[in-house]
Amino acid sequence: MKADGIGARLARKEDKRFITGKGRYVDDVRVHGMTYAHFVRSPHAHARVKGIDISEAMGRPGVLAVLTGRELVDDKIGNLICGWMVHSKDGSPMKMGAWPAMAPETVRFVGQAVAVVIGETRNQARDGAEAVIVDYEVLPAAADIKAAIAPGAPQLHPEAAGNAVFNWSIGDDKAVDAAMSKAAHKVTFELENNRLIPNAMEPRAALAEYNEAEEHFTLHTTSQNPHVARLVLSAFYNIAQEHKLRVIAPDVGGGFGSKIFIYPEEMVALWASKKVGRPVKWTSDRTEAFLTDAHGRDHLTKATMAFDANHKILALRVDTHANFGAYMSLFSSSVPTYLYATLLSGQYNIPNIYAEVTGVYTNTAPIDAYRGAGRPEASYLLERLIETAARTFKVDPAELRRKNFITSFPHQTPVIMAYDIGDFNASLDAALKEIDYAGFPARKEKAKKEGKLRGIGFSCYIEACGIAPSKAVGSLGAGVGLWESAEVRVNPVGTIEVLTGSHSHGQGHETTFAQVVADRLGIPANQIQIVHGDTDKVQFGMGTYGSRSGAVGISAIVKAMEKVEAKAKKIAAHQLEASESDIVIENGTFKVTGTDRLMPLASVALAAYTGHNLPDGMEPGLKEGAFYDPTNFTFPSGTYVCEVDVDAATGKTSFVDFVAVDDFGRLINPMIVEGQVHGGLVQGIGQALLERAVYDNSGQLVTASYMDYAMPRAEDVPSFKLQHTTTLCPGNPLGIKGCGEAGAIGAPAAVINAITDAIGNNSLEMPATPDRVWHAIQSGRA
Amino acid sequence: MTIVTRKVSLTVNGKAVSADVEDRTLLVHLLRDNLGLTGTHVGCDTSQCGACTVHIDGRAVKSCTVLVGQADGSNVTTIEGLAGHNELHPMQAAFRDNHGLQCGYCTPGMIMAAVDMVRRHGGKLDEATVRQELEGNICRCTGYHNIVKSVLDAAGRMEMASAAE
Numbered sequence: 001m002k003a004d005g006i007g008a009r010l011a012r013k014e015d016k017r018f019i020t021g022k023g024r025y026v027d028d029v030r031v032h033g034m035t036y037a038h039f040v041r042s043p044h045a046h047a048r049v050k051g052i053d054i055s056e057a058m059g060r061p062g063v064l065a066v067l068t069g070r071e072l073v074d075d076k077i078g079n080l081i082c083g084w085m086v087h088s089k090d091g092s093p094m095k096m097g098a099w100p101a102m103a104p105e106t107v108r109f110v111g112q113a114v115a116v117v118i119g120e121t122r123n124q125a126r127d128g129a130e131a132v133i134v135d136y137e138v139l140p141a142a143a144d145i146k147a148a149i150a151p152g153a154p155q156l157h158p159e160a161a162g163n164a165v166f167n168w169s170i171g172d173d174k175a176v177d178a179a180m181s182k183a184a185h186k187v188t189f190e191l192e193n194n195r196l197i198p199n200a201m202e203p204r205a206a207l208a209e210y211n212e213a214e215e216h217f218t219l220h221t222t223s224q225n226p227h228v229a230r231l232v233l234s235a236f237y238n239i240a241q242e243h244k245l246r247v248i249a250p251d252v253g254g255g256f257g258s259k260i261f262i263y264p265e266e267m268v269a270l271w272a273s274k275k276v277g278r279p280v281k282w283t284s285d286r287t288e289a290f291l292t293d294a295h296g297r298d299h300l301t302k303a304t305m306a307f308d309a310n311h312k313i314l315a316l317r318v319d320t321h322a323n324f325g326a327y328m329s330l331f332s333s334s335v336p337t338y339l340y341a342t343l344l345s346g347q348y349n350i351p352n353i354y355a356e357v358t359g360v361y362t363n364t365a366p367i368d369a370y371r372g373a374g375r376p377e378a379s380y381l382l383e384r385l386i387e388t389a390a391r392t393f394k395v396d397p398a399e400l401r402r403k404n405f406i407t408s409f410p411h412q413t414p415v416i417m418a419y420d421i422g423d424f425n426a427s428l429d430a431a432l433k434e435i436d437y438a439g440f441p442a443r444k445e446k447a448k449k450e451g452k453l454r455g456i457g458f459s460c461y462i463e464a465c466g467i468a469p470s471k472a473v474g475s476l477g478a479g480v481g482l483w484e485s486a487e488v489r490v491n492p493v494g495t496i497e498v499l500t501g502s503h504s505h506g507q508g509h510e511t512t513f514a515q516v517v518a519d520r521l522g523i524p525a526n527q528i529q530i531v532h533g534d535t536d537k538v539q540f541g542m543g544t545y546g547s548r549s550g551a552v553g554i555s556a557i558v559k560a561m562e563k564v565e566a567k568a569k570k571i572a573a574h575q576l577e578a579s580e581s582d583i584v585i586e587n588g589t590f591k592v593t594g595t596d597r598l599m600p601l602a603s604v605a606l607a608a609y610t611g612h613n614l615p616d617g618m619e620p621g622l623k624e625g626a627f628y629d630p631t632n633f634t635f636p637s638g639t640y641v642c643e644v645d646v647d648a649a650t651g652k653t654s655f656v657d658f659v660a661v662d663d664f665g666r667l668i669n670p671m672i673v674e675g676q677v678h679g680g681l682v683q684g685i686g687q688a689l690l691e692r693a694v695y696d697n698s699g700q701l702v703t704a705s706y707m708d709y710a711m712p713r714a715e716d717v718p719s720f721k722l723q724h725t726t727t728l729c730p731g732n733p734l735g736i737k738g739c740g741e742a743g744a745i746g747a748p749a750a751v752i753n754a755i756t757d758a759i760g761n762n763s764l765e766m767p768a769t770p771d772r773v774w775h776a777i778q779s780g781r782a
Numbered sequence: 783m784t785i786v787t788r789k790v791s792l793t794v795n796g797k798a799v800s801a802d803v804e805d806r807t808l809l810v811h812l813l814r815d816n817l818g819l820t821g822t823h824v825g826c827d828t829s830q831c832g833a834c835t836v837h838i839d840g841r842a843v844k845s846c847t848v849l850v851g852q853a854d855g856s857n858v859t860t861i862e863g864l865a866g867h868n869e870l871h872p873m874q875a876a877f878r879d880n881h882g883l884q885c886g887y888c889t890p891g892m893i894m895a896a897v898d899m900v901r902r903h904g905g906k907l908d909e910a911t912v913r914q915e916l917e918g919n920i921c922r923c924t925g926y927h928n929i930v931k932s933v934l935d936a937a938g939r940m941e942m943a944s945a946a947e
């Protein structure tokens with residue numbers, strides 16, 4: 001392994017600026033003449049806006065403008081879009097209610113913007129917003145799925161009768177019925193997948209500048225995909241033309257999905273910068289983030305798994321209601337459908353699957369992709385079902401899983417996905433060994449003597465990453481292709497810039513991507529600069545989400561590198577008077593194989609740029625681009641096992657051990673990969689033990705601060721034991737599968753299975769707070 | 783209506799500074815907006831995330847919880863002033879070496895809190911204590927695993943450094 005190459009635990013190139021306070025996040029950027037935006041937000045979950053009185057606000061010191069939804073309509077600014085069309089099983093398109101960036105007539109969730117105040121200072125904008133008087137006619141609200149689908153429920157959008165967005169299905173209903181009728185055993189389970197709030201530590205922000213002479217906009221914004229932001233802002237919202245809009249996503253402080261989407265505030269800041277003729281900055285405060293960032297999860301599901309007499313799975317039927325909140329966010333429709341139900345086969349051979357998903361509008365914040373996006377919901381459901389089955393059959397849960405594992409590849413599931421490769425036994429075996437499964441009964445006995453309830457829980461997850469082949473997602477309703485781009489520029493002195501359409505907001509691309517190039521050329525990683533996050537610098541790209549930057553983004557870089565290397569070899573062969581096929585790349589040089597004749601990369605680059613002595617007909621320069629479209633999804637998988645102690649007197653859970661064994665294919669920087677797993681695991685544990693967004697019956701968000709929404713803190717979680725097993729993904733050049741979401745996908749079921757094992761009562765919902773666990777212990781005893 | 787301001791003077795990263803600010807101005811905003819020290823971050827509005835942690839007279843304090851007036855005359859150190867020019871404090875180096883950061887947003891606050899933690903506990907830090915002491919600092923990226931490792935590593939380095947003195 002080369003010191004800076006693939007597989008090296010290289011310290012991150014980007015860290016120096018972060019540990020010295022020199023990171024540059026959107027709110028850190030200041031420009032001359034900057035003004036501040038503060039939004040006036042609805043305190044009601046559902047209300048008609050009867051009037052907005054801005055006169056007092058306009059008189060407040062430093063207030064430059066108060067803009068409302070009416071002016072958005074007057075300026076023909078488009079409504080927010082959802083970029084993935086899903087059809088109901090009757091063939092009708094999903095029902096989209098209009099979502100204006102500021103509500104001119106009706107507000108449908110607490111926190112929805114109705115007006116914006118632009119002030120000279122942050123405080124003056126805020127003071128001005130307090131003086132805006134909005135006259136609301138309060139309407140009845142439907143604050144959760146059950147309330148929204150009840151007969152006579154308040155209707156959110158005229159387009160969506162019964163608040164139903166769609167009623168979608170996948171799989172073969174009749175085949176499942178037939179298989180169920182022959183089953184020896186059936187396990188039925190109902191569960192909730194709790195609603196979460198992403199909470200990237202950097203709140204969303206936007207700094208918009210309009211240059212009147214150039215008719216040109218610049219937007220600094222907290223985005224995971226600045227090019228997509230630019231496309232959407234220009235093509236759909238009518239604010240700026242694409243070539244007159246530069247979007248910069250500088251250092252971004254975490255995303256977890258929540259910064260994929262184009263939100264009203266960023267749009268309004270851009271529009272307002274032209275209206276007031278001054279740069280406009282908006283920075284969300286944490287309360288606004290809780291109220292308006294797209295939330296995640298929130299499913300109610302009933303499922304039945306059927307088995308034959310030998311405990312082989314015959315069929316699975318799933319009925320899910322998925323909350324969408326008040327409006328359809330950018331990719332929301334794909335999450336509980338194509339990112340969820342297509343993973344319902346898990347690691348198991350399930351010959352028949354049928355799933356039906358009903359999307360529901362409620363008077364709550366919009367819901368969209370949050371780390372894992374659909375896959376945690378699928379994994380949690382399956383892994384609780386199979387655990388329940390093992391307990392019902394009184395068989396070892398690890399062995400019941402093993403008995404049903406898919407063992408030959410490729411494997412076509414009944415729900416679209418074709419798994420290309422994996423070795424589920426390998427990760428299970430490694431996990432059982434690491435946690436010393438054989439020693440568990442003795443440990444449980446010992447814990448019992450100490451008055452503790454000890455439990456062990458498994459989760460064998462699979463996910464689909466590397467999203468995705470453009471043709472495939474196009475046929476499923478996506479409004480975009482999901483390829484990635486790269487451009488490799490070798491400078492005349494032999495240093496290299498790699499421009500990538502991926503975006504790093506914590507993932508360490510500046511290091512990982514450089515390692516790939518360093519490995520190919522045999523040069524130090526610090527000779528390579530990764531450029532991303534600026535639409536003026538980087539060619540169009542799709543951004544970072546869905547654990548796609550390795551499998552798709554790096555593949556594009558490899559493709560561009562192949563072109564650069566091919567040209568460089570031609571130049572070297574020409575100058576060294578050798579045959580092109582005899583040139584090999586070694587330690588930063590182009591060498592005639594079997595001789596000591598060579599040219600350093602810098603000499604080849606210089607030759608390319610001087611153009612003095614190039615092969616006939618060759619263009620000068622050494623720069624190549626590539627667009628890589630994946631050939632398939634990638635399928636990371638793994639086994640998580642955790643061992644917990646539950647205090648019967650308090651219901652409090654503590655971790656004894658947590659083992660995570662993942663198969664991510666090729667690892668570029670194992671240190672960074674492990675960091676991704678740690679972070680994902682803690683978000684998964686957060687969902688299992690702590691986190692839950694709670695709206696009261698009137699639609700008020702009760703958990704809108706860190707005093708009310710339980711974020712995992714250092715003391716709530718353990719240190720982890722990680723391992724990797726490896727099957728290389730055959731679908732991309734380096735065999736990468738992706739690692740960003742696994743932890744969040746696999747952890748919840750492992751934790752809940754461990755707790756329910758400890759307390760001997762399987763009836764427990766997330767988050768398993770001490771209160772809930774204590775009640776489960778009591779009712780289990782009754 | 784004019785804005786009423788008052789003059790405050792304090793020492794920030796070894797330099798005397800003074801500014802005219804509104805009474806309601808928080809220390810974090812003075813640092814970020816007036817002094818351009820944007821390494822100190824704002825992650826919440828209820829004093830719970832710790833992204834804004836700085837040292838006031840050598841102790842870790844959440845700078846979003848302090849009015850500038852309260853800090854009048856004090857000695858403030860931010861992440862930018864923790865080490866000399868082109869040098870790293872052992873805590874900063876440990877965070878880099880142990881991959882104790884991802885997006886970097888919580889990191890300055892974590893480092894400032896951790897330096898104070900080591901000052902108070904010295905070599906007696908263990909994992910459980912570090913986890914307990916980090917109660918006031920939220921990180922959404924790292925899962926804390928490598929932050930805990932970083933702090934323990936730095937505690938060792940700092941102890942060795944002080945033993946060598």
Ligand code: FES
Pocket residue numbers: 823824825826827828829830831832833834835844845846847
């Ligand atoms: S910003 Fe100070 S504690 Fe969150």
Ligand code: FES
Pocket residue numbers: 201253254506882883884885886887888889920921922923924
């Ligand atoms: S590194 Fe991103 S919040 Fe801690």
